[in-house]
Amino acid sequence: MSPKISETFRRLELIEHGAMVVNDQRIEWVGAESEISSQYPDRRFDITVAAKGGVVTPGLVDPHTHPIFAATREHEFYLRNAGKSYMEIAAAGGGIRNSVRKTRAASFDQLCQKAVRFLDQMLKSGTTTIEAKSGYGLSTKAELKSLEVIHWLNDNHPIDLIPTFMGAHEFPDEYRDNREGYVRLLIDEMIPEVAHSKLAVFCDIFTEAGVFDLDQSRRIMTAAKGHGLKLRFHAEELKSIGGAELAAEMGAISADHLVFITDTGIAKMAEAGTIAILLPATTFFLGHKEYAPARKMIDQGVAVALATDFNPGSSCTTSLPAVMTVAAIYLKMTAEEILNAVTFNSACSLGLQKDIGSLQPGKLADFVIWDVENYEQIPYLFAQNPVRSVFKRGRQVV
Secondary structure, eight states, X not given: OOOOOOGGGGSOOOOTTEEEEEETTEEEEEEEGGGHHHHSTTOOOSOOOOOTTOXXXXXXEEEEEOOOOSOOOHHHHHHHHTTOOHHHHHHTXXXXXXXXXXXXXXXXXXXXXXXXHHHHHHHHTTXXXXXXXXXXXXXXXXHHHHHHHHHHHHHHSSSEEEEEEEEEXXXXXXXXTOHHHHHHHIIIIIHHHHHHHTXXXXXXXXXXXXXXXXXXXXXXXXXXXXXXXXXXXXXXXXXOSSHHHHHHHTTOSEEEEOTTOOHHHHHHHHHHTOEEEEOHHHHHHHTOSOOOOHHHHHHTTOOEEEOOOBOSSSOOXXXXXXXXXXXXXXXXXXXXXXXXXTTHHHHHHTTOTTTSSSOOTTSBOOEEEEOSSSTTHHHHSXXXXXXXXXXXXXXXXX
């Protein structure tokens, strides 16, 4: 189960002039620097790293990304700025289907090379773990290829990638007039293949008007759950159709976007312990005016995480610090809530809170040293990158 929101998530455990001891990739001890000599009277440390007055936080956790694609869609960015809507562009063959055509044509190596470039940028911004979705293949072969790319990246890049199958991202060109046929393909072939291959931990779906309706979503996600995949939902991004309520009802670990969530949806998510993953950079990048009601969710007991929604069309940013700034301005979240939302709450949304998300003994030594005077400056320093260094499993990677 996910955490219930509490005062713990609205404040930070701060240690002034703190110190940390790392042994064999994990944190062994955390406390005041003045206590090290009494804690380790006879121990000599192999390596000592000085924060030099900076702030140390857990490595950032990005719980919603779409990093496997063949090409960006900057042309659509300018079409939207000229007045075309997201749905108009999609209806004309752009959007997700545009990415699908190019991703299907790309080789495994091309997709790996493209993704590494963006993962490097994430790492430099302090991100040490991400959730990574497929979803630009929309055929059994292409979706499996995307998930295999994610596994290769997980083995060959410092960032840990948690794989999510998202074959239910859109209806591909060849199934535009046979939507039931694609739903059956997902249920009868794609989900069983993904589960059998053990290529994904989660299954996600775009539950939205014009994409997968509530009945289709329920059928697809019931199949995914039956094959042992954990559930995540894209819900209420463009309008409210009850996706948040369905996510809560089905025991999803998260519902994401939630711009148009209703009071009933908030209450159902709070009751079920479903985490809200909010993506304010997407609203900003699309030029929309309405943001997810983060304050109402937090005040009513929903645990909130923040993510980049990094993708080639609607949110082409790899920077969680940039998302933190947008969350402060438009979601009205406090610095404490924001930092919890990109560390511990995000870790909970991936089921990884025992290993990452906070600096505690026994957890992986994933941490960031920030060149700031205090933690409130991290969201405040807009469009800057105050990361001084990044450590993954105790090894300096930036």
